[in-house]
Amino acid sequence: GAGVSQTPSNKVTEKGKYVELRCDPISGHTALYWYRQSLGQGPEFLIYFQGTGAADDSGLPNDRFFAVRPEGSVSTLKIQRTERGDSAVYLCASSLNGRGNYEQYFGPGTRLTVT
Amino acid sequence: AQSVTQPDIHITVSEGASLELRCNYSYGATPYLFWYVQSPGQGLQLLLKYFSGDTLVQGIKGFEAEFKRSQSSFNLRKPSVHWSDAAEYFCAVGAGVTGGGNKLTFGTGTQLKVEL
Numbered sequence: 001g002a003g004v005s006q007t008p009s010n011k012v013t014e015k016g017k018y019v020e021l022r023c024d025p026i027s028g029h030t031a032l033y034w035y036r037q038s039l040g041q042g043p044e045f046l047i048y049f050q051g052t053g054a055a056d057d058s059g060l061p062n063d064r065f066f067a068v069r070p071e072g073s074v075s076t077l078k079i080q081r082t083e084r085g086d087s088a089v090y091l092c093a094s095s096l097n098g099r100g101n102y103e104q105y106f107g108p109g110t111r112l113t114v115t
Numbered sequence: 116a117q118s119v120t121q122p123d124i125h126i127t128v129s130e131g132a133s134l135e136l137r138c139n140y141s142y143g144a145t146p147y148l149f150w151y152v153q154s155p156g157q158g159l160q161l162l163l164k165y166f167s168g169d170t171l172v173q174g175i176k177g178f179e180a181e182f183k184r185s186q187s188s189f190n191l192r193k194p195s196v197h198w199s200d201a202a203e204y205f206c207a208v209g210a211g212v213t214g215g216g217n218k219l220t221f222g223t224g225t226q227l228k229v230e231l
Binding site: 040 | 119151156158159161164207217218221222223224
């Protein structure tokens with residue numbers, strides 16, 4: 001079956017612009033996670049959705065970052081007024097549910113470059 | 116707060132040699148522990164996971180890991196490395212809060228190079 005997909009695979013934008021990153025989770029997975037991976041680092045948690053609701057957004061760095069999952073499937077990560085420090089690979093993962101013993105399946109990521 | 120330390124940034128081994136990648140974690144309760152592999156241009160792939168029970172867990176591609184509570188460690192091992200194992204390896208700990216998601220905290224990774 002299809003895995004987690006993310007679009008676009010690469011995004012180059014100018015400082016100050018708005019961007020949207022999309023994640024299509026595995027069908028039937030109710031849990032969805034966003035992570036950010038900076039160069040030379042491990043992924044860092046941003047936000048977790050259970051169904052349509054953001055159950056944990058403690059990893060969002062500031063109010064320029066926002067994510068939605070209106071129908072409990074596709075999710076969009078939105079970044080306003082982008083800064084050069086936002087440049088990173090943004091990873092999405094989905095899981096059958098939010099329990100700890102269920103595997104998270106990761107997408108290939110969106111590489112965001114802010115110039 | 117949970118944390119993960121992978122003390123080795125780079126490791127080089129010869130093909131056919133044994134491998135051990137170190138991982139130490141900090142977490143107040145019984146952790147959910149994971150090892151992921153990331154190849155260039157590829158997403159993260161789960162190698163193995165530990166939740167409870169037998170402290171020696173087997174994973175894919177011939178990898179295994181041993182959970183040692185007394186040492187707060189979860190080291191990854193492979194008896195004989197293949198050239199295709201060259202990649203970056205990440206250890207992660209999950210909070211595993213029932214109903215509260217399982218946000219993972221990753222280490223900084225170990226880059227494995229395999230010499231032929």
